[in-house]
Amino acid sequence: MxxxxxxxxxxxxxHGLTLVHFFLVGLAGGSAFLxxxxxxxxxxxxxxxxxxxxxxVLLDLAVLWLESAARFRFTHVWLFLTLRPASAISLxxxxxxxxxxxxxxxxxxxxxxxxxxxxxxxxxxVVLAYPGMLLAENPGRPLWDGFQLALMPITGLALxxxxxxxxxxxxxxxxxxxxxxxxxxxxxxxxWSLAHGDAGExxxxxxxxxxxxxxxxSAALALLAAGxxxxxxxxxxxxxxxxxxxxxxxVVHFGQ
Amino acid sequence: xxxxAMAIDLEACVGCAACAVACVVENQVPPGVNRLxxxxxxxxxxxxxxxxxxxxxxxxxENPPCVPVCPTGATFQTRDGLVLVEPKKCIxxxxxxxxxxxxxxxxxxDGYVDKCTLxxxxxxxxxxxxxxxxxxxxxxxxxxxxxxxxxxxxxxxxARRVDVRKPHLGTEPRLFYLNxxxxxxxxxxxx
Numbered sequence: 001m002x003x004x005x006x007x008x009x010x011x012x013x014x015h016g017l018t019l020v021h022f023f024l025v026g027l028a029g030g031s032a033f034l035x036x037x038x039x040x041x042x043x044x045x046x047x048x049x050x051x052x053x054x055x056x057v058l059l060d061l062a063v064l065w066l067e068s069a070a071r072f073r074f075t076h077v078w079l080f081l082t083l084r085p086a087s088a089i090s091l092x093x094x095x096x097x098x099x100x101x102x103x104x105x106x107x108x109x110x111x112x113x114x115x116x117x118x119x120x121x122x123x124x125x126v127v128l129a130y131p132g133m134l135l136a137e138n139p140g141r142p143l144w145d146g147f148q149l150a151l152m153p154i155t156g157l158a159l160x161x162x163x164x165x166x167x168x169x170x171x172x173x174x175x176x177x178x179x180x181x182x183x184x185x186x187x188x189x190x191x192w193s194l195a196h197g198d199a200g201e202x203x204x205x206x207x208x209x210x211x212x213x214x215x216x217x218s219a220a221l222a223l224l225a226a227g228x229x230x231x232x233x234x235x236x237x238x239x240x241x242x243x244x245x246x247x248x249x250x251v252v253h254f255g256q
Numbered sequence: 257x258x259x260x261a262m263a264i265d266l267e268a269c270v271g272c273a274a275c276a277v278a279c280v281v282e283n284q285v286p287p288g289v290n291r292l293x294x295x296x297x298x299x300x301x302x303x304x305x306x307x308x309x310x311x312x313x314x315x316x317x318e319n320p321p322c323v324p325v326c327p328t329g330a331t332f333q334t335r336d337g338l339v340l341v342e343p344k345k346c347i348x349x350x351x352x353x354x355x356x357x358x359x360x361x362x363x364x365x366d367g368y369v370d371k372c373t374l375x376x377x378x379x380x381x382x383x384x385x386x387x388x389x390x391x392x393x394x395x396x397x398x399x400x401x402x403x404x405x406x407x408x409x410x411x412x413x414x415a416r417r418v419d420v421r422k423p424h425l426g427t428e429p430r431l432f433y434l435n436x437x438x439x440x441x442x443x444x445x446x447x
Contacts, residue, residue: 002295002296002297002298003295003296004293004294004295004296005271005273005276005293005294005296006273006276006290006292006293006294007288007289007290007293013350013353013354013363014350014354068347068348068349068367069348069363069367069368070346070347070348070367070368071367072367073367073368075328075330075344075345075346075347075348075368076347078327078328078329078330078345078347079327079328079347081328082328082329084324084326084327084328084329086324086325087324087325087326087327087351088325088351089325089327089349089351090327090328093327134325134351137321137324137325137355138321138325138354138355138357139321139355139357139425139426139427140321140355140356140357140358140359140422140425141354198424256354
């Protein structure tokens with residue numbers, strides 16, 4: 001039997017708003033990536049996508065500020081006085097800021113598109129990737145193994161693709177099925193990765209499966225189904241959006 | 257260059273929590289959070305029950321996972337091996353709290369991350385940390401690992417058993433547990 005004098009201080013650090021951030025950052029990064037693609041192809045919807053992407057980034061930054069215990073200390077300025085490549089949050093902060101500037105510049109046609117579009121591709125990839133890096137760099141949180149480096153970007157892209165398919169019927173319909181399928185396969189491979197990890201990783205997966213296994217499986221199947229529903233884009237988009245959000249929330253919540 | 261470290265003789269520790277109280281008083285730790293706490297583990301059964309009091313805190317790891325994840329450099333490692341937080345730079349993002357495998361960090365009510373500093377302000381004055389000074393059982397030892405004559409070097413060399421928490425993570429904690437009566441949570445998975 002174990003008891004404590006005093007309380008181990010940590011516990012859950014990231015709460016409900018953090019889950020909103022993980023939703024918004026996927027939406028922002030994925031939308032910016034798709035917008036860059038649309039702009040590169042000269043599609044008519046590109047401008048709207050760029051503006052919406054900028055809005056998603058702004059919303060995400062607002063959520064990050066709101067959830068911060070230091071929101072009225074304004075220490076966030078330090079994020080932009082230094083770049084620390086080993087820190088996922090540092091990369092993410094720069095990625096979000098650059099994505100905001102680039103989407104606005106491209107939407108307002110300020111600056112050379114031949115330079116800005118590749119830069120937007122790069123910054124959106126950083127935004128898509130950094131949540132996975134943030135999770136994977138924690139040795140004491142076995143659920144967040146190295147596979148998060150793949151799971152978070154692909155589910156972020158699936159989330160944004162689903163959003164655009166559902167609400168705007170999507171300017172890039174051919175891209176959606178392979179993205180959804182890849183996200184579904186990644187969702188199924190994640191537990192396989194944990195099952196082949198050390199005892200801590202196996203126990204972490206067992207805990208998630210016991211508490212929310214049905215939800216996890218539903219999310220993975222929703223993504224796979226979305227990838228197969230080629231003739232029902234709205235339904236596919238809705239399933240992908242729902243599956244991605246659920247999957248990311250489960251991984252973040254139970255990983256703590 | 258010094259390499260500061262601490263050792264706690266678990267055979268000597270009686271779980272009186274004087275160290276925890278001294279820490280709160282010395283560092284003005286607010287209510288509801290702790291820089292230092294004591295894990296009480298009971299094992300065995302009558303007529304051979306065993307109990308282990310294990311004080312836990314920041315381990316000031318040689319390879320601290322909390323340092324590289326900090327986006328602003330607020331968390332840093334001194335040349336003496338102390339892992340500290342500069343509140344003025346901290347944005348309370350929680351990355352270091354999550355990265356710490358020992359759950360040693362917390363968000364201070366004033367909006368920054370806080371944890372044990374090994375009483376760096378006292379070390380700078382040539383004094384030992386408050387918990388070491390207070391321990392009535394003499395279970396805590398502090399000193400410089402580079403100095404063979406330091407109390408900690410002697411304690412480590414004379415101990416029957418030396419453990420650190422979660423050694424498989426490669427963090428190389430600089431707080432050592434000596435003569436642990438139980439093996440629960442040391443050298444393997446946590447209890």
